[in-house]
Amino acid sequence: MSSAQHVRAILEAARLPQPEALVGVVDHGRSGDLVARAGEAVVKFASTSANIELLAREIAVLEWLGPQAPTAPVLWSGELDGGLALVMKNLAGRPVSHLSPQEAADGLAATAQALAALHGRDPAGCPFDMRLDVKFALAERHVAAGLVDEGDFDGERAGWTARQALDAAHATRPATERLVLTHGDASLPNFLWSPGRPVRLIDLGRLGLADPYQDLALFLRSAKYNYPDLDAAAILREHYPLAQIDEAACDFYRLMDELF
Incomplete structure (x- = not known):
């Protein structure tokens, strides 16, 4: 068929x-x-x-x-x-990863605002747990089952095995988590937007309670990939809002993402 x-x-x-x-x-x-x-x-x-x-x-x-x-x-x-x-x-709008150069900055700003709204929702009663204990258990399953695409690792991890990535994640795990409702896979293709309309969220299979950097790290990585000439960090700080960006947290959550 x-x-x-x-x-x-x-x-x-x-x-x-x-x-x-x-x-x-x-x-x-x-x-x-x-x-x-x-x-x-x-x-x-x-x-x-x-x-x-x-x-x-x-x-x-x-x-x-x-x-x-x-x-x-x-x-x-x-x-x-x-x-x-x-x-x-079928929702109106285009993926934020595929905007015109003239629209890109506004699209990133709208996406940062959408993440702020999602993270600001009351997480009470959320049945979807994506805290690090849960994510590490899932990552172990993925590594053991051979489900990790090692050929799709970020450039700084080219040539790594899935086990190396998992071991590195264990070694750099943050000591604390601030739990909010997160998208879980906050790359730009997973947000739809058009001027004058609110951002819509799609591909929500990984939504759940997690640290906000689960989303912020992937948003920044995707923005850098799709719009390298824009200062996505400055846009995020203005519209999330965020006084400063925790680069160590970004590095860790991007590393964890390799395993999913």
Whole structure:
């Protein structure tokens, strides 16, 4: 079955309209084997055990956050063909990683504000625990199962093994954590924005209670990669707000991200 046929089968199961235009595959994202836009909907489908687990977590996160959160409304979710499917409303806006040079600074500022709002939400009752004890246990599982993509490490860790990265993370683990509600994977492709509209959060399979630098470190890394001519740190300090940036915390959380 082609990707287009698969997406149409999911929409049929969800009893949602079929788009007239051909279905466009977005990518094969972290939380699914298939991610595609289909008319007014975005479809995700996971068939491998690791992706099913992550997509199931994203569905639970979206249900917990509720309709007032700056996320895509869920239209349907369910099991299909031995996998798990999620259908959401297709949101307006572009990924903040793909803005024009004229829009980039405003997009980064809006994203920093969105992170500040998320981190400022009352974390009481959040059932999604992503504290370091939990993350290290997950990282150990990923290393043992061979799920870490060593070829995708940041340049300063080129040639490292997953075990080396995990050992280095243990050695540099911060002594304390300040727990807030975090996105968990705050790279710029996971934020949608257009001028005059609020930022929307997508790909929330790693949302949970964690230190704010879980998000700030990845935001800064992604901003440097996508917009190297902008001073993303200055934008963050102004709009988060943040008096100064803890570079050691940034280094640690970027290292931990290699294992996920």
